[in-house]
Amino acid sequence: MAVGEGVPFDDRGLAYGDGLFETVLVRDGVATLWEAHMARLARGCERLGIAMPSRSALDALPGRAGAGLRVLKLTLTRGSGGRGYRLPDSPAPRLRWRATPFAPSPERWWQGVRVRHCRLALGIQPRLAGLKHLNRLENVMARAEWQDPDVAEGLLCDSEGRLVEATSMNLFWRRDGRLETPGLARCGVAGTLRDGLCRRLGIQEVDAAPEVLEDAEAVWLGNAVQGLWPVHRLDDARGRMLACWRLGSVHRELQAEAHALLGYPRHAGEAGQRDEEDEA
Amino acid sequence: MAVGEGVPFDDRGLAYGDGLFETVLVRDGVATLWEAHMARLARGCERLGIAMPSRSALDALPGRAGAGLRVLKLTLTRGSGGRGYRLPDSPAPRLRWRATPFAPSPERWWQGVRVRHCRLALGIQPRLAGLKHLNRLENVMARAEWQDPDVAEGLLCDSEGRLVEATSMNLFWRRDGRLETPGLARCGVAGTLRDGLCRRLGIQEVDAAPEVLEDAEAVWLGNAVQGLWPVHRLDDARGRMLACWRLGSVHRELQAEAHALLGYPRHAGEAGQRDEEDEA
Structure with a gap:
């Protein structure tokens, strides 16, 4: 399973790098250091003023990463916006993720x-x-x-x-x-x-x-x-x-x-x- | 006409902000300061090591922006890549654009x-x-x-x-x-x-x-x-x-x-x- 939907042209992650990401080591559906990843994501959301996705939505992702050793990459952007740096009036943050097999060295x-x-x-x-x-x-x-x-x-x-x-x-x-x-x-x-x-x-x-x-x-x-x-x-x-x-x-x-x-x-x-x- | 195709999850513009953009004032299909925009884009491509799109492809865009006063925004990313910051072996840069009506102040x-x-x-x-x-x-x-x-x-x-x-x-x-x-x-x-x-x-x-x-x-x-x-x-x-x-x-x-x-x-x-x- 390797879901990795893209983003539209007006996504502010693409336009300005206006977002955050995490790369998480997942072993047979169980994330390592998950709370630390979630804490950093929450700090980033607070600092950038992006609404943190629900923990239930996030907590469901490692289990969908597939069997074996995987890297789960999740990307959270501020969502779509108009032209210009000003924050959208009603931003709808966009969460995307992909899990890929991983072998360490x-x-x-x-x-x-x-x-x-x-x-x-x-x-x-x-x-x-x-x-x-x-x-x-x-x-x-x-x-x-x-x-x-x-x-x-x-x-x-x-x-x-x-x-x-x-x-x-x-x-x-x-x-x-x-x-x-x-x-x-x-x-x-x-x-x-x-x-x-x-x-x-x-x-x-x-x-x-x-x-x-x-x-x-x-x-x-x-x-x-x-x-x-x-x-x-x-x-x-x-x-x-x-x-x-x-x-x-x-x-x-x-x-x-x-x-x-x-x-x-x-x-x-x-x-x-x-x-x-x-x-x- | 307002074309604005998005990018896939693995696009490095989305992942790392690995790319460039230009916002160009276009009046009835004629770009203003076009050579300066192209020169800056070329400087950016050289500095980042991204292949500059062909001038014929770029020069065609203002004419497709539509009538009246428009802002043509074009975004050039390094294209798709694997996980990690290392440059892809054979990058295929991705050019996206959108034209929107504009009224100055x-x-x-x-x-x-x-x-x-x-x-x-x-x-x-x-x-x-x-x-x-x-x-x-x-x-x-x-x-x-x-x-x-x-x-x-x-x-x-x-x-x-x-x-x-x-x-x-x-x-x-x-x-x-x-x-x-x-x-x-x-x-x-x-x-x-x-x-x-x-x-x-x-x-x-x-x-x-x-x-x-x-x-x-x-x-x-x-x-x-x-x-x-x-x-x-x-x-x-x-x-x-x-x-x-x-x-x-x-x-x-x-x-x-x-x-x-x-x-x-x-x-x-x-x-x-x-x-x-x-x-x-």
Whole structure:
């Protein structure tokens, strides 16, 4: 089942990116981190002034996503409007969804990933920060900065040089024994996996320059669909290596917490995953 | 004739605002400032890496817009894509358009408008600056800051406090006898009317704080659909008056130039418009 009805020309999601989306990991009809997704959607609706769809309508969607592992993407727009930015007098928000089969990357879980810095710097916009809204051209342009399939993600700073996130994942690191993640009050998307980890583990939200990563004991990227990827190599925007890490138990501890939230294996031996060849 | 086919769920214009638009004033099938619109669309396509539709396909649209005064809105998206920000391997851009009847506001031309500052500050993003792309949530949120129908527009600064534009119009002023407009290298939309006026009159692009307006001899807002509105009153974001102007010949000079570009009356007596009651 993969329903994905479109929108008309005058839909404000199409016209202005005037709306929100969520991508949810669904396993045999059961959504993971569902309450966190619904809470973020509700925050977005409140911030943008869009009426939140009924919880009964939303809660019915994971069950319709089909068997096996799926990604349920739901898109909520302000609905149709006339020409111009002014809000419609009687907006009728439009909810659309599609579920597609999904397979995560165990190799990235267990062997880690190589990432690079992006040249693009995110604009600072506190009014939209944290939301998963439909204005994502910055992410699109940042993702277009590299083609090398060995590079799994690109890291983004804001226009004042602070670390924010990766193009589609949140960023975590450990230094001096403390877990940290960039604060997202100025820009970036507050991921639901990040939310879950911060609540469970008291991860500190900090303002940090990108150089902090080069001295970190461990670096990870994660989101609610892919799970948590340890970073084994960090490159600059020209592809030159800045730092590398040997994956170890420190990496696995946070990964186990993240994967417990998502129903993914907590270590390479679990659920028939391959062994961690690069670990002691 | 008002064609406005929609887009499917997986269209990247809907998913990410990954596309561009133009709104063109068309008079009896003849577009105004058409080459400027096409040039901006081409710049946007180049910057975003979207293939520009053929000029023959684009050039045919104004003639299909219908009789009388119309606004032709055309939307170009990157087309359908899979989940994720990465560009599709073989994107097929999607061009959609709609023409709607339009009536400008002679009262705003001849009596001028009241405008206010917005609280929202535009994020700085040089990679997207100047383009008329589909990521317009900032404009939507800024336009939602006021309901008073007597306030015609809201002025926007960037996150570092420089004047940029109004929510849907460009901004011009005169001080010490010189015409100026904000530079748009960091954010904002480079309007086609602005482009035409800058070329004809050598208007200076400057970085300026909002206070510059309070000392200006004249202030205007303009775009390629509405024409040029002189500002008679400027309010702060709480609605308190910061400055007011008596409209005079200085205002009319720039207006006549703008309206010549758009085929609008160059003074209130022309084409049966009402007299300028508030002028000497």
